[in-house]
Amino acid sequence: GAVVSQHPSRVICKSGTSVKIECRSLDFQATTMFWYRQFPKQSLMLMATSNEGSKATYEQGVEKDKFLINHASLTLSTLTVTSAHPEDSSFYICSALEGGKETQYFGPGTRLLVL
Amino acid sequence: GNSVTQMEGPVTLSEEAFLTINCTYTATGYPSLFWYVQYPGEGLQLLLKATKADDKGSNKGFEATYRKETTSFHLEKGSVQVSDSAVYFCALTSANSGNTPLVFGKGTRLSVIA
Numbered sequence: 001g002a003v004v005s006q007h008p009s010r011v012i013c014k015s016g017t018s019v020k021i022e023c024r025s026l027d028f029q030a031t032t033m034f035w036y037r038q039f040p041k042q043s044l045m046l047m048a049t050s051n052e053g054s055k056a057t058y059e060q061g062v063e064k065d066k067f068l069i070n071h072a073s074l075t076l077s078t079l080t081v082t083s084a085h086p087e088d089s090s091f092y093i094c095s096a097l098e099g100g101k102e103t104q105y106f107g108p109g110t111r112l113l114v115l
Numbered sequence: 116g117n118s119v120t121q122m123e124g125p126v127t128l129s130e131e132a133f134l135t136i137n138c139t140y141t142a143t144g145y146p147s148l149f150w151y152v153q154y155p156g157e158g159l160q161l162l163l164k165a166t167k168a169d170d171k172g173s174n175k176g177f178e179a180t181y182r183k184e185t186t187s188f189h190l191e192k193g194s195v196q197v198s199d200s201a202v203y204f205c206a207l208t209s210a211n212s213g214n215t216p217l218v219f220g221k222g223t224r225l226s227v228i229a
Binding site: 034042046106109 | 147156158159161164166204208216218219221222
């Protein structure tokens with residue numbers, strides 16, 4: 001099946017710093033990528049939908065100025081958590097969708113811990 | 116809005132036991148239904164799917180039938196193995212195609228002991 005990678009897999013940062021998470025589709029072109037957030041023992045919550053070459057669409061309650069999403073190419077989307085705070089600590093997961101296809105392929109996730 | 120409810124875990128079974136993980140949904144229109152599995156330390160993988168009423172999705176011995184009358188998509192396996200230990204997520208999309216995000220249930224952790 002299609003492979004999606006995320007980098008880094010785990011990051012620890014100080015409060016107030018910014019962290020960038022990369023999501024790459026390794027063997028297909030992803031016209032759409034989704035970013036999810038997962039709290040312990042909870043479901044994946046959609047944060048935003050990004051389409052290559054256009055601005056991301058954010059879900060209600062997600063601050064677009066805090067969670068910057070860039071989908072500059074068909075194989076790469078980035079999520080930057082700006083001025084991170086401890087409450088931003090979570091598991092961030094991306095998924096990628098090939099144009100015209102239905103199945104989303106998920107990355108392994110990035111665990112962010114903000115001290 | 117759309118939502119998915121699945122049984123709380125964790126579920127602990129002995130090897131070769133029968134597995135059922137219940138999943139019900141609320142959605143407008145005709146959603147597509149999915150089961151994803153997350154093995155320890157890995158990303159989510161599509162396990163099976165069904166796109167219309169009465170469809171049965173199956174893979175690796177797992178099955179789930181799209182029941183519109185009961186708005187359910189229960190996951191079953193006749194004989195589980197230790198290697199099936201993982202977290203299972205039921206999910207739906209509100210359309211059959213296009214860039215539609217998934218709505219997930221909370222996940223059910225399954226532990227199979229030898």
